[in-house]
Amino acid sequence: MKIYLKNAGIVILLLLVMSSCNGVFEYSPYVTQVKGGLKNIISKNSDWLYKILHDAEDDIKFAVISDTHYDYKELEKFIDHINNRRDISFVVVGGDIADKGLLKEYEFFEEIMKGLNKPYFTVIGNHDYLAGGGEVYRQMFGAFNYSIEAAGKKIVFFDDIFWESNKRPDFLWLENELKSAGSRELVVITHIPPFGDQFSKEDELIYVNTMKKYKVQLSVHGHVHTSYQGYYYNDETNYVVVPSMLKKAFFEITLSDNIIVKESKL
Amino acid sequence: MSGLIKKVFSLLFIYAISSSAFGADSVTVRKYRAIPRVYTLQYAGNLGFVSGGLGYSLLKDKVRVGLFYGYVPKVFSTKAIHTLALKGTLNVFKSRAGQDKLYIGTTFNMETGNNSFLKLPDKYPKGYYQTNAFHFTVFTGVKSFFAVHDRKLKGVEPYIECGTVDTYLYYCLSEKLSLLKILSLSAGLNLKFK
Numbered sequence: 001m002k003i004y005l006k007n008a009g010i011v012i013l014l015l016l017v018m019s020s021c022n023g024v025f026e027y028s029p030y031v032t033q034v035k036g037g038l039k040n041i042i043s044k045n046s047d048w049l050y051k052i053l054h055d056a057e058d059d060i061k062f063a064v065i066s067d068t069h070y071d072y073k074e075l076e077k078f079i080d081h082i083n084n085r086r087d088i089s090f091v092v093v094g095g096d097i098a099d100k101g102l103l104k105e106y107e108f109f110e111e112i113m114k115g116l117n118k119p120y121f122t123v124i125g126n127h128d129y130l131a132g133g134g135e136v137y138r139q140m141f142g143a144f145n146y147s148i149e150a151a152g153k154k155i156v157f158f159d160d161i162f163w164e165s166n167k168r169p170d171f172l173w174l175e176n177e178l179k180s181a182g183s184r185e186l187v188v189i190t191h192i193p194p195f196g197d198q199f200s201k202e203d204e205l206i207y208v209n210t211m212k213k214y215k216v217q218l219s220v221h222g223h224v225h226t227s228y229q230g231y232y233y234n235d236e237t238n239y240v241v242v243p244s245m246l247k248k249a250f251f252e253i254t255l256s257d258n259i260i261v262k263e264s265k266l
Numbered sequence: 267m268s269g270l271i272k273k274v275f276s277l278l279f280i281y282a283i284s285s286s287a288f289g290a291d292s293v294t295v296r297k298y299r300a301i302p303r304v305y306t307l308q309y310a311g312n313l314g315f316v317s318g319g320l321g322y323s324l325l326k327d328k329v330r331v332g333l334f335y336g337y338v339p340k341v342f343s344t345k346a347i348h349t350l351a352l353k354g355t356l357n358v359f360k361s362r363a364g365q366d367k368l369y370i371g372t373t374f375n376m377e378t379g380n381n382s383f384l385k386l387p388d389k390y391p392k393g394y395y396q397t398n399a400f401h402f403t404v405f406t407g408v409k410s411f412f413a414v415h416d417r418k419l420k421g422v423e424p425y426i427e428c429g430t431v432d433t434y435l436y437y438c439l440s441e442k443l444s445l446l447k448i449l450s451l452s453a454g455l456n457l458k459f460k
Contacts, residue, residue: 024450025309025310025450025452026311026312026450026452027310027314027315027338027347028314028377029312029431030338030347030377030381031338031342031343032344032345033344070437070443073442100398101398102433105433108443111447131398132344132345135344163390197391
């Protein structure tokens, strides 16, 4: 009896010491507690972008990748490429950052993105919502719907996941955000294109009409894993689908008077 | 945090009391071979913040099989996590005196706290996702046996394990991640009864 209590004491002491460690001991793949240093990345990057663009004089160019899932090697290659591209000011990741929505996957992603010498912005993808992924995303990146400003244009990031998030996208928020842009030109970035699998006919119509109403120039998406570029609905909005990271391709978007879209290979 | 420690401590206490009550008559215990003889308390290892297990020692203690329940409290995750797991280990090497052993093992665990789905919900097209409630872990560990002079308790066995989860292992095997990034540690204590 004596010896057990002694042992129990040692175990409890050990547990206390160990609980102060972080990362060496894994409690469960489903854990959703994001470490302090990895929190609120979007807000930090917004401040960073503001500083960069303050000094910029030329047209602003940014790169978009999407559906990185677990293709970390390809992502590393992309980061190496972008770090040497002085003409690109920031990077956008079009969702599906994780494959199973696990904290570890987000951490693997962040560890690589840490090496990027420019700010980056993300939009949530359907895979990012799996397991406790939505919560991890919220802590790590911040709000699901937000917007940034660059070169006098407003770039709106919008969560349009239906199934995994158990909710309808907040189209009212989108409309208000576009309305408040005033005369500024608009770019909208979401994960699923309106012609993608999770949009019903009505929802597709809502999205497309909103784009039309506010004369959005460019609507950027991922999800489909193949690339597409064109005036899908024969209106004024150019729809772009960025291929998955596995395809080793990305899109370069130049925010000049006319928005120029170009697909590049790594 | 203090509430948690209290909980762990009281669990341990109940454990100690109950096992001495169980084995009041060692002859009866020996008669019922079905009663698990190995009681385990583990920290981490993707089974929970703490997990407890009841297990059997088979093939002259070369093989251990046990059923575990693991728990991650809200302090470490936004939503509590409950895990049920089968854990098996196999000795691969032992020291000359036979006190220290190196072993390999696996767990097959199921998450039961609604952070996952067992069956794909109806809203998805067929085969959109596979179930995400199950995970395998693989690990290797070392344990040391310390004999105890007690009527019921044979000895205690602290151990340390190093392993990973199937998902991360898959990423490593498909050459997306290095091995070092996916490994994590766990520690525990086996109580072996006569």
